[in-house]
Amino acid sequence: MAQSPHFFWRIARQSGAVVSILFVLLIWTLFSALNIMPQAILPSPASVWSATVEMAENGTLGRDLTVSLSRATIGFSIGTSLGVLVGLLTGRMALMQVLLAPALTLLRPIPAIALVPLAIVWFGIGEGSKYFVISYTVFLTVWFNTHHGMQYVPDIYLRASRSLGVSRAREFLTVIIPAAAPYILAGIRLGVALAFLSLVAAELSGASSGIGYRLQEARQYIRTDRMFSLLIILGILGAVADVIVQRIGQRLVHWQQG
Amino acid sequence: MTKQVTQGHVCIDDLSITFDVRGGSMVALAPTSLELSPGSFTALIGPSGCGKSTLMNAVAGFVPATTGRITIDGAPINGPSDKVGVIFQQYALFPWFTALDNVRFGLKRLKLSKSEELDRARAAIAEVGLEEHAQKYPQELSGGMKQRVAIARTFAFGPQVMLMDEPFGALDAQTRLVMHDLLLRIWEKHKATVLFVTHDVDEALILTDDIQLMSSGPGRIIKHYPLAEPRPRKLNRDNVHLLETRDEIIALLHQSH
Numbered sequence: 263m264a265q266s267p268h269f270f271w272r273i274a275r276q277s278g279a280v281v282s283i284l285f286v287l288l289i290w291t292l293f294s295a296l297n298i299m300p301q302a303i304l305p306s307p308a309s310v311w312s313a314t315v316e317m318a319e320n321g322t323l324g325r326d327l328t329v330s331l332s333r334a335t336i337g338f339s340i341g342t343s344l345g346v347l348v349g350l351l352t353g354r355m356a357l358m359q360v361l362l363a364p365a366l367t368l369l370r371p372i373p374a375i376a377l378v379p380l381a382i383v384w385f386g387i388g389e390g391s392k393y394f395v396i397s398y399t400v401f402l403t404v405w406f407n408t409h410h411g412m413q414y415v416p417d418i419y420l421r422a423s424r425s426l427g428v429s430r431a432r433e434f435l436t437v438i439i440p441a442a443a444p445y446i447l448a449g450i451r452l453g454v455a456l457a458f459l460s461l462v463a464a465e466l467s468g469a470s471s472g473i474g475y476r477l478q479e480a481r482q483y484i485r486t487d488r489m490f491s492l493l494i495i496l497g498i499l500g501a502v503a504d505v506i507v508q509r510i511g512q513r514l515v516h517w518q519q520g
Numbered sequence: 521m522t523k524q525v526t527q528g529h530v531c532i533d534d535l536s537i538t539f540d541v542r543g544g545s546m547v548a549l550a551p552t553s554l555e556l557s558p559g560s561f562t563a564l565i566g567p568s569g570c571g572k573s574t575l576m577n578a579v580a581g582f583v584p585a586t587t588g589r590i591t592i593d594g595a596p597i598n599g600p601s602d603k604v605g606v607i608f609q610q611y612a613l614f615p616w617f618t619a620l621d622n623v624r625f626g627l628k629r630l631k632l633s634k635s636e637e638l639d640r641a642r643a644a645i646a647e648v649g650l651e652e653h654a655q656k657y658p659q660e661l662s663g664g665m666k667q668r669v670a671i672a673r674t675f676a677f678g679p680q681v682m683l684m685d686e687p688f689g690a691l692d693a694q695t696r697l698v699m700h701d702l703l704l705r706i707w708e709k710h711k712a713t714v715l716f717v718t719h720d721v722d723e724a725l726i727l728t729d730d731i732q733l734m735s736s737g738p739g740r741i742i743k744h745y746p747l748a749e750p751r752p753r754k755l756n757r758d759n760v761h762l763l764e765t766r767d768e769i770i771a772l773l774h775q776s777h
Contacts, residue, residue, distance in 0.1 A: 421582055422612035424600040426677070427629035436625070440616040517615035517657055 337396025345404025353412020411445025525559030571739020
């Protein structure tokens with residue numbers, strides 16, 4: 263391959279996701295054109311597109327996006343701030359670690375959707391329960407990564423900073439946190455993905471707008487074209503958010519290569 | 521010696537260090553006494569596991585004494601001291617700081633004004649010949665340059681005692697020679713007491729006033745070689761004493777393997 267890089271092959275390798283998306287679209291178009299499955303089960307790309315246009319034109323898409331994105335953003339922000347804060351504490355303070363780390367670790371396997379009933383009892387069907395479910399899931403993952411990152415700060419950095427006689431506060435802020443930053447950012451990146459996952463879980467019950475709610479509504483009318491449209495939009499939002507966080511992360515931990 | 525050095529007097533008095541290991545304890549250093557006079561340059565040399573790094577880490581305050589004690593100018597060592605600077609084999613530069621900011625980090629304890637701190641850091645970087653690289657990050661520098669930054673960072677705050685743990689062990693032979701000249705030049709200027717851990721006999725012969733030869737099982741000092749030859753030294757026929765010392769040390773190191 264490296265010996266005779268075929269022109270089209272080279273283009274395909276450099277195009278990232280584009281070729282892959284076109285390929286899947288092609289298969290999808292073929293499948294629906296062959297009419298193997300009824301339109302109501304597998305809608306054609308064209309009908310998914312027109313469903314998207316329809317939702318955009320009647321204003322629901324814009325409203326749903328705004329509502330869902332603000333839920334994801336608020337939940338993510340609360341979860342990430344708490345996760346980093348608690349992770350910094352449990353990662354470097356023995357007392358906090360003993361008191362909190364085992365309990366938080368036990369909470370991790372509980373899926374977001376299982377929390378929805380409890381969230382509704384505690385916070386009602388308003389925005390509070392959505393923020394709770396999203397921030398809870400994001401919190402646990404960000405906490406876990408921060409906590410472990412703080413524990414893997416190389417000993418040599420601590421010896422160097424102690425022999426250079428900086429204060430504990432300066433050591434914490436300018437040695438320990440930067441050393442743990444790659445782990446913290448990996449946790450935040452996972453947190454972004456989880457914010458979208460738990461967003462839908464939170465909206466599947468007790469919401470009256472949002473992408474997740476619209477999916478549920480589409481089920482009642484068997485509008486698979488809308489479902490496809492909404493699912494694709496969710497995928498794109500998640501991917502874009504991931505790229506943004508990754509780019510910011512690379513800037514922040516510029517010293518970390520690969 | 522042009523300047524009389526009065527500070528940096530290291531007394532190691534009956535120091536032993538035992539580590540807890542699974543199912544018991546291990547003597548890393550048997551009771552050892554050693555005195556380093558102010559401004560002297562001493563090498564600790566020996567096979568791996570002879571406790572040379574343990575002894576140095578104890579003087580650095582990283583490892584507590586099991587028995588005995590260490591004092592510097594009469595003050596006992598119970599942890600990292602502001603009289604002591606450490607140079608590590610792996611450089612231990614912070615990759616998130618530029619070369620200049622790494623040096624400034626070591627100056628924080630002096631609580632200088634920002635412009636004083638910058639001036640002093642720049643001077644230290646210039647002293648090791650890295651003016652043009654001051655704004656680079658460690659990962660953009662070669663191994664030799666990284667160790668220069670580490671030397672600048674440590675000498676900049678003015679320690680009376682310098683501990684160097686195989687500082688040039690990761691460098692190629694050519695770079696090592698350049699670093700020897702640089703280190704001697706900076707040491708002559710700052711006149712700190714240096715304790716230098718190495719496994720390279722030639723390096724110890726060229727640089728130091730005293731070689732303390734160590735042996736393992738348990739770690740201890742077995743022989744002392746004072747070296748009075750003027751620096752810069754060369755290991756050739758003009759320095760028969762150095763060559764004889766080298767043969768003797770190498771023979772002893774072979775035995776202990």
